[in-house]
Amino acid sequence: MTTQKVLMCGNEVLAEAAVRAGCRCYFGYPITPQNEISAYMSKRMPEIGGVFIQAESELAAINMVFGASAVGVRAMTSSSSPGVSLKQEGISYIAGAELPAVIVNVMRGGPGLGNIGPAQSDYFQAVKGGGHGDYHQIVLAPYSAQEVSDITFLSFDLADQYRMPVMILTDGVIGQMMEPAVIEKKEVRNLLPKDWALTGCRGRKPNVVKSLYLGDKVLERHNLKLQERYRQVAAHEVRYDAYHLDDAELIVVAYGICARLCKSAMNDLRAKGMRIGMIRPVTLWPFPSRIISQVAGTGKSFLTVEMSFGQMVEDVRLAVNGKSGVHFYGRGGGEMLTREEVLKEMERLYAQLRGGKNV
């Protein structure tokens, strides 16, 4: 497999892309619907002299990532919602210790054990900081197998560049669906050598990896440094797709598999002459607030579509800041939205808007 097109499920594309991105350590724990990743890694890692461990828990897996990353090696873990909750402690420590790490959440229905249906109900946990402390992780949400590949390559570079955790937030559909993809690196970033890594202190002073900062204002200074880094990420790494924003009266905002459905519905409705546009956030943190804020205003309304009961819609409302109406349509509990019901809701809302009703 070099650069030809392959037909694989999203989870396997992710695993192969991780390997090609230089991931040499994978630590996981069984949970549906992400098991294809660990199964793939258990075969693939030994082939390339990498490390595969099925850990005793998600807690152990994320801390193994911490260890591998601390010694300067690219490492990844993957799980699904309940397992990602368990990883939050480790993610907070990784953020505090300024370590690069890639964490995959193939979301399923919750809360609690929930079910194994596809969901987008971990948005809050992913973008608002699911663990303790003032930290962020970069959150990327692919909507196709090809984008799973592209985002996986990007994630390892972002994690190394900014020395922070990066989460690939996907769902049971993207993970399980088989699609063609070309698994290759598309962007090249100049990354600094990892001179902070714990590689043995030969010829240099000892390095320390830590998140404990005692003493007057010491932890605050550390936090201010992290905040400055987050500002840099927000300034340079926002990614989104925008469709028909020039003429759109109704702008749909959706990510991941929902964006796939909405885009298809939007195209059908535009063929019927309805001026509907769309913004598809690719980075959920940093959130594409600026473009939403720019297009918000008189004559525009927003519809956020999610497989949750309304999480990203809060960030859309913050970006819109009262300049337009923001509507929500979603289903949760692991239930899949259909293209038809999304189309119907877009059509209904559009008609309502054109009817001059205050929406």
Place this chain on the structure above:
Amino acid sequence: MKKIFGRTPSLTDAPTHYCGGCGHGIVHRVLCEVIDELGLRESTVGIAPVGCAVLGYDYWNFDVSEAAHGRTPAVATGMKRARPDLTVFSYQGDGDLAAIGTAEIIHAANRGERITVIFVNNTVYGMTGGQMAPTTLVGQKTLTSPHGRKFEEFGEPIRVVELLSQFRGTAYAARTSVHNPVEVIKTKKAIKKAFQAQVDGIGFSIVEILSQCPTYWGMTPVQSVEYVRDELVKYFPLGTFKDETGAKASAV
């Protein structure tokens, strides 16, 4: 003038924050001497736990990481698997290793991770103010067992090295003490064997070191070493519980 004794290079000259009579300083000292005698300083990564030894990086003159409470063996696993050429040890207390980190230590040992664990058992949580630990003796008074630990409520203290020595992955498991000079010398020998097991790549190694905590035992330093000698070693027998260093090393 000829210098016949000095600080071992792996130990910094920072004054420690440990209380008077605490055993951590002694353990740090012999640990660092072993690392230097084996010539491992420049390939060593130590992991400081959540607990009194969290500031280990101030005292150890080699690469050091922190880890979340109890997760130290998982972090060590990630390091050693990623970079097998490094010498990785985790330094853990009784709450860290035998309560919140029980799963991590058991599975690291069972997988035979080529890491070394320095387990300092002083039977209390020191950093948080002297609470009952999984290794607190039955009858022993602590901040959270004011009338003495009761078996009926909290079970018996866990004998860690006996437990871990049952695994095939464990190459070396010993319990020592630092309550007198003879035991300190034995501790150093055990730590050396444990590191040698890692260097030889034969499996997981652990040394449990009984240590005194005069502050939270409410004792003078002298009383506290007597308590180790008279009470702790009765429940936690000293000795080597598993040693495959000779067998496997010669087979290689």
